[in-house]
Amino acid sequence: MKLYYFSEFPHHEYPDAEGDKFPSLRLAFPNRFFDRAKASSNYQRYLTEYELADEVGFDGLMINEHHSTPSCVNVGANMTAAVLARTTKRAKLLLLGNILPIEDNPVRMAEQIAMADLISGGRVLSGFVRGVGVEQWWANSNPVHNRERFEECHDLILKCWTEPGPFRWEGRHYHFRHVNPWCLPLQQPHPPIWVPGTASPETAVWAGRRGYTYVPFLVPFDIARELFDYYRQGAAEVGRTVTPDNLGFLICAVTADTREKALEAGRHFVWRMGPTLRGPIDWFQPVGMRSRGAKQFALKARPRSLAQMSYDELVAEHFIIAGTPDEVADKFALVHEQIGCGHLLLEAQESRMDHATTMRSIELMGAKVIPSTAKL
Amino acid sequence: MRFREETIRVGGIDVHTWVGGQGAPLLVLHGAGGNRGVTRWLEQVAAHHTVWAPTHPGFGGSGDADWMEGIDDLARFHLWFMDAAGLVRPHVLGHSIGGWAAAEMAVMSPGALDRVVLVAPAGLKPETGEILDIFFYSPLQLRDMTVHDPKTIPEWDELFGKAPTPAEADITERNREMTARLTWKPYMHNPRLSHFLPRVLNPTLIVWGREDRMVPVECGEQYRRALPNATLTVLERCGHLPPIEQPDAFARLVVDFLGAKT
Numbered sequence: 261m262k263l264y265y266f267s268e269f270p271h272h273e274y275p276d277a278e279g280d281k282f283p284s285l286r287l288a289f290p291n292r293f294f295d296r297a298k299a300s301s302n303y304q305r306y307l308t309e310y311e312l313a314d315e316v317g318f319d320g321l322m323i324n325e326h327h328s329t330p331s332c333v334n335v336g337a338n339m340t341a342a343v344l345a346r347t348t349k350r351a352k353l354l355l356l357g358n359i360l361p362i363e364d365n366p367v368r369m370a371e372q373i374a375m376a377d378l379i380s381g382g383r384v385l386s387g388f389v390r391g392v393g394v395e396q397w398w399a400n401s402n403p404v405h406n407r408e409r410f411e412e413c414h415d416l417i418l419k420c421w422t423e424p425g426p427f428r429w430e431g432r433h434y435h436f437r438h439v440n441p442w443c444l445p446l447q448q449p450h451p452p453i454w455v456p457g458t459a460s461p462e463t464a465v466w467a468g469r470r471g472y473t474y475v476p477f478l479v480p481f482d483i484a485r486e487l488f489d490y491y492r493q494g495a496a497e498v499g500r501t502v503t504p505d506n507l508g509f510l511i512c513a514v515t516a517d518t519r520e521k522a523l524e525a526g527r528h529f530v531w532r533m534g535p536t537l538r539g540p541i542d543w544f545q546p547v548g549m550r551s552r553g554a555k556q557f558a559l560k561a562r563p564r565s566l567a568q569m570s571y572d573e574l575v576a577e578h579f580i581i582a583g584t585p586d587e588v589a590d591k592f593a594l595v596h597e598q599i600g601c602g603h604l605l606l607e608a609q610e611s612r613m614d615h616a617t618t619m620r621s622i623e624l625m626g627a628k629v630i631p632s633t634a635k636l
Numbered sequence: 637m638r639f640r641e642e643t644i645r646v647g648g649i650d651v652h653t654w655v656g657g658q659g660a661p662l663l664v665l666h667g668a669g670g671n672r673g674v675t676r677w678l679e680q681v682a683a684h685h686t687v688w689a690p691t692h693p694g695f696g697g698s699g700d701a702d703w704m705e706g707i708d709d710l711a712r713f714h715l716w717f718m719d720a721a722g723l724v725r726p727h728v729l730g731h732s733i734g735g736w737a738a739a740e741m742a743v744m745s746p747g748a749l750d751r752v753v754l755v756a757p758a759g760l761k762p763e764t765g766e767i768l769d770i771f772f773y774s775p776l777q778l779r780d781m782t783v784h785d786p787k788t789i790p791e792w793d794e795l796f797g798k799a800p801t802p803a804e805a806d807i808t809e810r811n812r813e814m815t816a817r818l819t820w821k822p823y824m825h826n827p828r829l830s831h832f833l834p835r836v837l838n839p840t841l842i843v844w845g846r847e848d849r850m851v852p853v854e855c856g857e858q859y860r861r862a863l864p865n866a867t868l869t870v871l872e873r874c875g876h877l878p879p880i881e882q883p884d885a886f887a888r889l890v891v892d893f894l895g896a897k898t
Binding site for chain 1: 820821
């Protein structure tokens with residue numbers, strides 16, 4: 261099983277009591293609480309941590325993107341990928357990912373991902389996401405069109421990468437009469453495509469039909485298995501065989517020299533599970549963004565939201581894994597045994613988890629966890 | 637007054653329609669909250685006019701129209717609905733996004749309409765205020781922001797007082813999705829509409845609630861200034877739903893206006 265290091269570039273650099281005064285940390289928490297100096301040094305810090313993860317042997321570095329939220333100030337996945345393409349040597353750069361429905365120019369996106377692939381020597385794994393509802397508000401993109409735009413944007417990017425230009429594209433949501441990008445990915449026919457999922461069976465089926473790597477985020481094992489079944493159903497429709505390489509899973513994880521230290525560090529993940537996901541349902545799932553089927557599945561997948569769970573419960577249900585390297589390796593083996601995924605993505609950092617703790621965790625993962633996990 | 641429900645097929649879409657009353661035809665176009673059927677004000681108006689109250693495509697019991705992108709599409713659709721229903725030069729009354737649709741119909745085809753009643757219509761960007769972003773709030777929050785004072789509303793209990801059944805909740809969600817399709821961007825207005833409004837010479841009555849928290853009353857002034865033959869009546873202690881909040885006063889205004897000699 262391959263391991264990926266993921267930092268969400270959090271900006272937990274304000275008094276919590278201030279954040280609590282607003283209906284949500286997303287969209288509503290005023291950006292006067294954005295600490296520019298702290299953000300500047302944090303970007304350097306987070307990139308350094310990624311670079312160590314590359315050095316110690318992580319298979320990949322996962323990069324994401326959100327907007328208008330202190331939970332993630334990585335506002336340009338492709339920008340971060342371009343930096344890491346230059347400063348890292350071997351790890352894959354897993355963009356998970358670019359938010360397709362809010363993109364108005366898929367041709368530019370195809371070019372940017374291609375450029376990161378070229379600079380990195382072909383290390384890009386190109387994830388495409390539908391985004392959380394907050395991004396629809398940020399971009400003022402009609403959520404009713406989210407799935408249609410996701411699919412059309414995907415189709416146009418793939419066409420940019422695989423069909424010779426110039427060509428014309430006149431779809432429902434995207435219109436370009438002269439498409440001829442002079443920047444194509446190094447990997448042929450194109451970088452591998454990944455898709456995350458939390459609750460939409462449609463997305464799992466869609467990814468399965470295309471053989472894309474599919475990654476449920478922070479769901480219970482039984483829900484991950486059920487989503488993987490939807491994925492297999494899509495694969496079966498087109499006669500595709502599913503291997504562990506098609507399946508990934510994301511959790512939060514940290515290790516330290518002692519169990520106590522690791523458990524103390526892991527407590528920082530509670531912020532991303534609770535306060536950063538707090539807010540009106542219409543902000544996170546605006547009108548029309550989710551199908552009826554997905555809504556019903558979401559209720560089943562999360563009878564209780566992550567925000568309602570205590571730290572102990574989050575640890576007990578393996579949303580957070582924290583322990584000594586041996587303990588962590590055992591838990592990763594358990595995840596692998598439970599759901600049979602070939603890729604495990606570790607959200608492994610939080611801004612109040614200090615730099616030294618984060619670096620030590622990365623170091624220990626490299627020295628003591630990756631060697632055993634790689635054998636799974 | 638007895639009303640009947642009809643299904644009228646327009647461009648391949650089944651349109652659920654309430655029809656009833658007597659007299660010259662009056663086309664009634666509902667707002668984002670959906671077709672509330674035969675309410676108190678409508679019964680009173682139907683004593684003087686034959687009311688045709690279609691449910692917009694994508695709303696309530698009417699068929700889908702996922703291809704529609706704006707209120708101008710809805711306006712063209714309802715001009716077509718008039719042909720299909722055999723309505724010759726009806727009066728038109730529209731509320732909120734239905735009022736916006738009525739204004740668009742009037743600029744497209746003023747000769748096809750008789751008198752026009754616009755009730756708190758969206759459609760124009762307020763010069764100083766903002767139109768409330770309804771998608772940012774839950775249906776329950778909106779219910780309370782839509783009206784000025786629930787206690788003064790005679791039909792409050794039957795229209796809003798009960799928890800919705802699952803089927804009603806589905807319809808609320810469907811109405812909301814279709815409204816998003818039609819109004820998302822530019823939000824709740826058409827920047828080009830004001831340039832065309834001077835074409836509409838039809839006598840027009842604009843009705844607004846002074847305490848409207850959805851579409852500010854200044855938009856009523858903007859409509860009045862742009863329309864050559866319009867008057868604006870502002871109801872005090874009234875929010876965004878004049879026909880529901882003050883049904884008797886509202887019905888009287890409408891009946892008097894439609895019955896007046898030109």
